[in-house]
Amino acid sequence: MEYVNPLTGFRVDGRRPNEMRQLKGEVGVVARADGSALFEMGNTRVIAAVYGPREVQNKGQQVNSKDALVRCEYRMADFSTGDRRRKPKGDRRSTEISLVIRQTMEASILTHLMPRSQIDIFVQVLQADGGTRAACINAATLALADAGIPMRDIVTSCSAGYLCSTPLLDLNYIEDSAGGPDVTVGFLTKMDKVTLLQMDAKLPMDTFETVMDLAIEGCKAIANYIREVLLENTRRLECQRG
Amino acid sequence: MRDLQLSLNQTQRVRLEAALHELQTVAPAAAVTVADTIPVNDEDNILKGHGTSDQDGEVVATLCGVVERVNKLVYVRTLRARYKPEVGDIIVGRVIEIAPKRWRLEINFSQDAVLMLSSMNLPDGIQRRRTAVDELNMRTIFEENDVICAEVRGFQHDGSLHLQARSQKYGKLERGQLLVVPAYLVKRRKQHFHHLEQYDVDLILGCNGFIWVGEHVVVGENANMMENKLNLSAEVENFTPLETRKHICRLANAVRVLSALGFTLTVELIIETAEASVSSNIEINNMLGAEFYVQTAEREVKRRADLLRKKSGAR
Amino acid sequence: MVGLSEGEKHFIRGGIAQDLRTDGRRRLQFRAISVETGVIPQANGSARVRLGATEVIATVKDIVQIEVDPAAAAEINAKLTVAVQIEVVVVMRGDDDGEETRKRQRWGEERGCGDDGRGRDEPCGRLSWGNQAFFILIKGKFPFLLIVAQLQHPCLRVEVLKNFLLSSVLHCKDAYSVVKVGQVCWDLYIDGLVVSSDGNLLDALAGAIKVALSDTGIPKVNVSLSATTDEEPEVDVSDEEFLQFDTSSVPVIVTLTKVGKHYIVDATSEEESQMSSAVSVSVNRHGQICGLTKRGGAGLDPSVIFDMISVAKHVSRQFISVLDSEILAAEAAG
Numbered sequence: 057m058e059y060v061n062p063l064t065g066f067r068v069d070g071r072r073p074n075e076m077r078q079l080k081g082e083v084g085v086v087a088r089a090d091g092s093a094l095f096e097m098g099n100t101r102v103i104a105a106v107y108g109p110r111e112v113q114n115k116g117q118q119v120n121s122k123d124a125l126v127r128c129e130y131r132m133a134d135f136s137t138g139d140r141r142r143k144p145k146g147d148r149r150s151t152e153i154s155l156v157i158r159q160t161m162e163a164s165i166l167t168h169l170m171p172r173s174q175i176d177i178f179v180q181v182l183q184a185d186g187g188t189r190a191a192c193i194n195a196a197t198l199a200l201a202d203a204g205i206p207m208r209d210i211v212t213s214c215s216a217g218y219l220c221s222t223p224l225l226d227l228n229y230i231e232d233s234a235g236g237p238d239v240t241v242g243f244l245t246k247m248d249k250v251t252l253l254q255m256d257a258k259l260p261m262d263t264f265e266t267v268m269d270l271a272i273e274g275c276k277a278i279a280n281y282i283r284e285v286l287l288e289n290t291r292r293l294e295c296q297r298g
Numbered sequence: 299m300r301d302l303q304l305s306l307n308q309t310q311r312v313r314l315e316a317a318l319h320e321l322q323t324v325a326p327a328a329a330v331t332v333a334d335t336i337p338v339n340d341e342d343n344i345l346k347g348h349g350t351s352d353q354d355g356e357v358v359a360t361l362c363g364v365v366e367r368v369n370k371l372v373y374v375r376t377l378r379a380r381y382k383p384e385v386g387d388i389i390v391g392r393v394i395e396i397a398p399k400r401w402r403l404e405i406n407f408s409q410d411a412v413l414m415l416s417s418m419n420l421p422d423g424i425q426r427r428r429t430a431v432d433e434l435n436m437r438t439i440f441e442e443n444d445v446i447c448a449e450v451r452g453f454q455h456d457g458s459l460h461l462q463a464r465s466q467k468y469g470k471l472e473r474g475q476l477l478v479v480p481a482y483l484v485k486r487r488k489q490h491f492h493h494l495e496q497y498d499v500d501l502i503l504g505c506n507g508f509i510w511v512g513e514h515v516v517v518g519e520n521a522n523m524m525e526n527k528l529n530l531s532a533e534v535e536n537f538t539p540l541e542t543r544k545h546i547c548r549l550a551n552a553v554r555v556l557s558a559l560g561f562t563l564t565v566e567l568i569i570e571t572a573e574a575s576v577s578s579n580i581e582i583n584n585m586l587g588a589e590f591y592v593q594t595a596e597r598e599v600k601r602r603a604d605l606l607r608k609k610s611g612a613r
Numbered sequence: 614m615v616g617l618s619e620g621e622k623h624f625i626r627g628g629i630a631q632d633l634r635t636d637g638r639r640r641l642q643f644r645a646i647s648v649e650t651g652v653i654p655q656a657n658g659s660a661r662v663r664l665g666a667t668e669v670i671a672t673v674k675d676i677v678q679i680e681v682d683p684a685a686a687a688e689i690n691a692k693l694t695v696a697v698q699i700e701v702v703v704v705m706r707g708d709d710d711g712e713e714t715r716k717r718q719r720w721g722e723e724r725g726c727g728d729d730g731r732g733r734d735e736p737c738g739r740l741s742w743g744n745q746a747f748f749i750l751i752k753g754k755f756p757f758l759l760i761v762a763q764l765q766h767p768c769l770r771v772e773v774l775k776n777f778l779l780s781s782v783l784h785c786k787d788a789y790s791v792v793k794v795g796q797v798c799w800d801l802y803i804d805g806l807v808v809s810s811d812g813n814l815l816d817a818l819a820g821a822i823k824v825a826l827s828d829t830g831i832p833k834v835n836v837s838l839s840a841t842t843d844e845e846p847e848v849d850v851s852d853e854e855f856l857q858f859d860t861s862s863v864p865v866i867v868t869l870t871k872v873g874k875h876y877i878v879d880a881t882s883e884e885e886s887q888m889s890s891a892v893s894v895s896v897n898r899h900g901q902i903c904g905l906t907k908r909g910g911a912g913l914d915p916s917v918i919f920d921m922i923s924v925a926k927h928v929s930r931q932f933i934s935v936l937d938s939e940i941l942a943a944e945a946a947g
Contacts, residue, residue, distance in 0.1 A: 087666060090380065103808075109380060109408035111394075121456075123409075131908055135656050135672040135804045166351075166360060166547045171457055173408035182670075182806075183655050201332050204379025206349065206360040209333040246333040246358065283331050290329040290362050291827065295322045296560035297483065298602055305647040394617070443616035472620025475635050512624075537627030547628075547637040554636075582637025589644060 057220040059231055060254045063264035065140045068230050069098075072113040076214070076226040076274050077187075081194070081285040083202045090119035091203025098228060099185035101138070107204040108175035118174075125174040128158035130192060132181040153189055160242045161196055166206040175205060187215045189240050193252070194278055201286050209244040210282055211251060214274030216241070216267045218259060225274050239267050243275035258296035306588045317595040321602070330359040336372060347373025350510070362612050381406045381481035381506035383459055387450045387488040390476065390504035391461070399433055401440055403448075406481060406506045409458055413440075417462035419469075445471045445510065447502055467491060471537055474500070474512015475550055479557035481507035492565045497545035503563060511550045514534050544582065548572045551585040555594050567598075568569055617883060629872045634884070641928055643879045648820075648939035650828040658829025662821040664879060666811035671821035673829040674802045812882040815876055815893050819866035820936055827860040827940045860940070864897035864904070865932055867925040871913070876921055878928050892918060894925035898933055902926075 067073065077098030078214035086092035089105035096102075112118045118125055127178055130153040161177060179192040200207060217227045219236045232238055237259045242247070242252025250272070259267065306314065315600050330336060336357040338344050346352060349361040350373060359365070363376040382404075383389070391403035394410055402410040415436060440446060447468050448461040463469055484503050491499040493514060502510040536544070552571040556563055571594055575585050584590060617625070617711045628634045638644070644665030653659035656672035803825070870880040870891040877884060886892070890909030899902055901921065907913065 086809060089380065103651075111404070111410045133654060133804070133806055135659075135674055135802075135806075170408050183653060185655075201362045202378060204361055204363070204376040207332050208351070208360065210331070247353070283334075286331040286362050287329055290320070290364070290377065291316070291329065292435075293560055294329060294364050296318065297377070297562050298321070298598075305645075392616075441619070444618040445621065470620070472618070474626055475621060475624060512620075537630060538624065540631050540633065543628060543631060543633050547633060547635065550635065550636055582633070583639070583642060584637075584655075586636060 057099060057234070059234060059236075060222045060224070062166065062220075064124070066075045067224065073222045074223050074273075076277060077228070078231060079281050080197055081282060082122070083198055083285065083289045088204075089199070091201070091205070093195050093198030093202060095191050095198060096168055097187055097191045097194075097226065100181075100187050100228075101183040101189040102179060102181050102188065102195045104177065104179045104192065104199040105108055106175065106177050106196070106199040106205070109173035110175075112172065112174045117170070122171050124160055124170040124172075125163070126155050126162045126165060126167065126177070126206060127174060128161065128179070128196075130154040130157060130179045130181075132188070136184040149210045152206060153192065157188065157196060159190055159267065160193055161200065163251045164197075164207045164209055164211045164244065165200065166208060166243065169206050175200075184229070186230075186232040187240075189213065189254075190215050190226075192276040193242055194282065198282060198285065201282075202289070209246045210279050211238060211242055211244055212275040212278040212282060213242040213252060214271050214278060215239065216271035218263060218267050218273065223263070223270045225270050232251040239264070239271055241268060241271040241275060242270060243272055243279075244280040245276055258281045306592070310588050310592045314592050314595055317592070317599045320599050328365045329363070330365055330374060331362045332360060336358045336365055336374075337373060343370050345370050345371045350372030350603050351558065375483050378480055379482070380408055383407060383411075383450050383453075383506070384486075385450055385452050387486065387505040388447065388502075389450060389461070389506045390445060390447050390471070390502055391506070392476075392507035392508075393442055393444045393446060396436055396442065396576070399428070401436070401446075401505065403446060403461065404505075405459070406478075409449075411459040411461050413446070413461045413463060417451060417460070417464060419464055419466075440470060445476050445508075447471055447504070447510065448568075449555075471502070471510050471512060473515070474510055474546060477509045477511065477550055477553050477557075479507050479509060479553065479563065481556055482506070483507070483560070483563045484509070485562055488563075494545075494549075494569065495564075497549070498542055499545050499549060501549060501565060501568070505563070509553055509563070511546050511553070513542055513546070545572075546574060547582050548585070551575075551582060555585060555591055559595055559598070561598055565612060617886060621883075622887055625884055626873055626892065629875050629884070629887075632875075634877065636881075637824035638873055638879075641924070643928075643932060643935075644881075646820075646935055646939075648936065648943070650824060650940075650943040651845055657831070658825045660821045660828055661808075662817050664813055664820075665865075665881065666756045666809055667813055667817050668808040669814065669817045669821045670806045670808060671818065672804050672806075672823040673822075673825045674804070675829070675831060683733075700858045705944060790803070797852055809875045810882065812880045812885045813868055814865050815868050815931075816879065819864075819895070820932070822941075823860055823863045823936060824940055826863060827857070828943065830857060861937065862897055862899075864895045864901075865929055865936065866893055866895045866904075867932060868893040869921045869925055869928075871909075871911075871921070874926060892925070894922055894929075896929040896933075898924050900926050900930075905919045 060073060065072065069077075071077070073187075074257075075165050077100075078096075080096040082094045084092060084104045085103060089107055091106040093104050094101070095104070104274060105284060109124055112125060127170075130150050131273045132150065157177065157179060166176065177196050179196060181188050181192070193211060199212050201210070202230040214225070215232075217224045217231060217236050217238050219231060219234055227238060235255040235257065237255060238254065239255045239259075241250060243249070244251055253268070255264075336359055337348060338357050344357070347357060351360050352358070357372060359374050359467055361374050361376045361379070363374045366373055366375050381389075389405050389411075391405040391411060393401050394404045394433060395402040399415045401413045401415075401416050403413060405411045415433060418439065420428075420432065421439060422425070446462040446463065449458045449461040449465075449468060453459060484505055484507055486505060487503075490503050492503070492507070493499075494501055498514045500510070500512050500514050504510070523550050549568060549572050552568050552575065553563065556567060556571060560569065574594070574597060575582075575590060578590075578593070625635060629640065632640055634640070636644075644736050647663040651659060652661045652670060653672050658673040660672075661668065661670045707844075737823045774930055805821065807814060807818075867878065868880070868891055869876045869878060870878075870885060870888045871888065872884065872887050880888065880891075888909055889911035890913055892905070892906060892907045892913075894902060895904035905922070907918070923928065
């Protein structure tokens with residue numbers, strides 16, 4: 057299948073190889089949560105809700121009383137994928153992604169400022185069209201900022217791949233299931249540091265560097281967008297408060 | 299808007315947008331988001347307060363909020379974060395657990411607050427040492443899920459919060475409803491207990507965002523408390539009278555609408571909103587509807603514009 | 614869900630007795646209903662219904678099922694088969710406090726995610742929610758509908774929901790037809806997702822399912838007969854033309870909660886904590902009862918139940934008219 061048209065250079069959905077899907081972020085979608093966000097990357101739609109910092113529910117889990125405990129859960133709705141999936145018991149992918157998101161966010165949250173408390177991050181995928189991991193991290197960042205939890209930096213994430221000898225930014229489901237390499241990068245924009253790097257399939261080293269740089273560019277673009285959304289939201293709340 | 303998910307028709311939406319837009323033009327805010335650099339003159343004596351951190355010599359925000367400068371202190375004031383307690387704050391909390399010699403309360407803080415048995419007046423009012431019998435009878439004073447009004451006494455060395463409820467005006471709150479609003483909407487004032495005489499209603503604005511609206515309870519009568527207990531079990535005839543209940547519901551709905559709009563809650567504003575609903579003949583449950591929502595927004599915008607005009611006129 | 618103190622409970626009971634609830638509603642008034650269709654573009658039909666703070670999303674997806682084979686047909690025409698899977702529910706119900714974790718033992722096992730990333734089946738109580746979720750798989754008499762609902766409610770039991778949704782939604786015989794062996798039919802999957810729960814989930818879900826069904830477009834299918842009967846028929850699924858369901862006869866559910874001596878409609882979760890019993894009635898447009906269930910510990914006199922049914926019929930007319938007008942508005946818009 058031709059993922060990149062050799063004549064025009066367009067991809068399956070009409071994008072250019074280094075073009076990201078349309079982003080949409082909204083803050084404050086779940087009324088009961090301390091912070092919540094809805095993030096869309098093209099057709100991938102994800103809701104994140106953050107509860108905390110609050111009292112630790114299960115004292116047995118609290119390993120270090122000087123830091124906050126960060127927990128994360130990732131779930132996919134049954135109607136989220138094209139063909140309705142029947143979830144097998146103990147969905148490994150969900151637990152793996154939960155762990156990945158937790159580690160990524162923990163690297164950025166200033167946990168030492170909230171000792172003896174816990175922060176719960178819940179991410180639910182409403183629609184999956186490739187790049188769910190990245191969308192979840194972006195949504196979690198928005199939700200944490202909305203909840204007023206101190207963070208070192210804005211964490212954003214984007215995926216990139218390599219098909220038909222072209223590095224492609226922000227793969228959708230069709231491109232993702234093509235069997236080519238899929239690199240997901242989590243990036244701290246201000247500090248210019250990579251906090252998450254995952255890849256499947258294989259790539260030669262120099263191509264890998266190109267693909268990773270492309271993903272980092274995507275992360276920076278997403279960070280600008282997220283910053284604007286948060287700034288707008290803060291201004292609105294402050295003005296309304298009076 | 300967060301709490302009231304309303305479906306506005308086209309005209310209402312337009313009016314609401316116009317009102318909110320006007321608010322934005324009134325006072326622009328110096329907002330920052332996470333990882334924004336805060337512009338400071340390079341004087342060495344800038345104190346970096348809450349919500350800031352030092353990265354590579356620059357002052358960087360760690361929270362989303364508004365930058366405040368007080369003399370040499372620079373800090374970021376968040377909006378929708380959890381409650382930040384200060385000593386002397388009056389708060390309303392709910393008992394979560396009864397632990398040895400203390401009650402644990404949930405107060406919208408990162409940890410549960412602790413109310414020691416020794417910080418609470420005994421039912422008989424005598425000042426004495428708390429014995430083991432007192433400890434066993436803690437449940438007669440406060441049970442689980444009770445709503446309590448107390449004051450912040452201080453922080454312990456491990457960061458947990460201690461409360462005290464020694465005065466007569468603190469204690470258990472019954473016969474009313476508890477509302478939860480974001481903590482930043484309640485400003486610290488001199489008075490948090492408000493007895494609204496015209497309605498015979500008690501309104502307590504807890505600094506942690508828990509607001510109590512209930513029947514007026516005469517302060518400082520322990521005997522009354524015991525009577526109330528018996529009455530609760532006898533029930534039926536002892537329900538709140540309908541008139542008072544109507545006022546309570548109106549005030550509660552006014553608080554809900556104002557918190558959904560994100561306006562700072564003050565007693566005057568709440569009373570004004572409740573009275574506006576009476577004068578416009580809006581049913582109590584329609585106060586949570588789209589029309590009253592938009593009207594309240596417009597009214598508040600007008601009020602603020604008038605205030606600003608008066609201030610600039612006075613200068 | 615946070616607990617309530619005795620004083621607050623007394624206040625709520627008093628309000629219900631005096632016909633003025635905590636948010637000013639009368640006993641038989643619904644909260645503000647807001648309906649949106651097409652929220653999940655990937656599904657064939659979807660709807661989001663908000664009843665005050667309760668928010669649910671229902672989606673309908675269809676899959677062409679070629680050839681109802683004899684084995685499947687036997688199952689289809691047989692009794693109901695129910696598979697129940699208990700799962701930790703949707704994200705949004707995260708505000709469990711200490712009380713909930715103490716209650717969790719009562720509700721049985723939950724699934725959680727350990728810190729090391731491995732999923733566990735034993736009650737680990739980690740990301741636990743005091744309330745359970747019910748994941749119900751219902752294969753009914755009509756091969757069309759497979760209802761899967763993820764819910765969370767402490768008072769709902771699996772059988773309640775199964776009997777209820779099945780009888781109420783499937784009751785409209787004119788909308789569907791029995792499929793014979795060898796026919797090609799659509800398999801519809803209905804999913805319900807609770808985004809935020811503040812009481813009265815059944816009503817919200819049933820309403821959302823009704824609106825989602827009305828929003829569903831079944832693509833027109835052209836089946837070409839092949840020469841030999843051994844081969845599977847060629848099915849051409851059209852992308853352009855869609856068939857719409859006529860959902861005017863789909864019933865809605867009205868739940869009446871009995872607190873003290875009075876009944877209320879559309880209880881919030883605080884009011885539900887005070888209930889002695891609740892009767893959920895499924896009523897359709899013609900005023901016929903399509904399903905009925907009672908929950909709660911207290912016993913009810915039969916005359917009380919008849920009274921509640923008639924009240925539910927009366928209240929349902931308003932609810933159905935609101936939903937129908939929203940459906941028409943959505944159709945007119947797009």
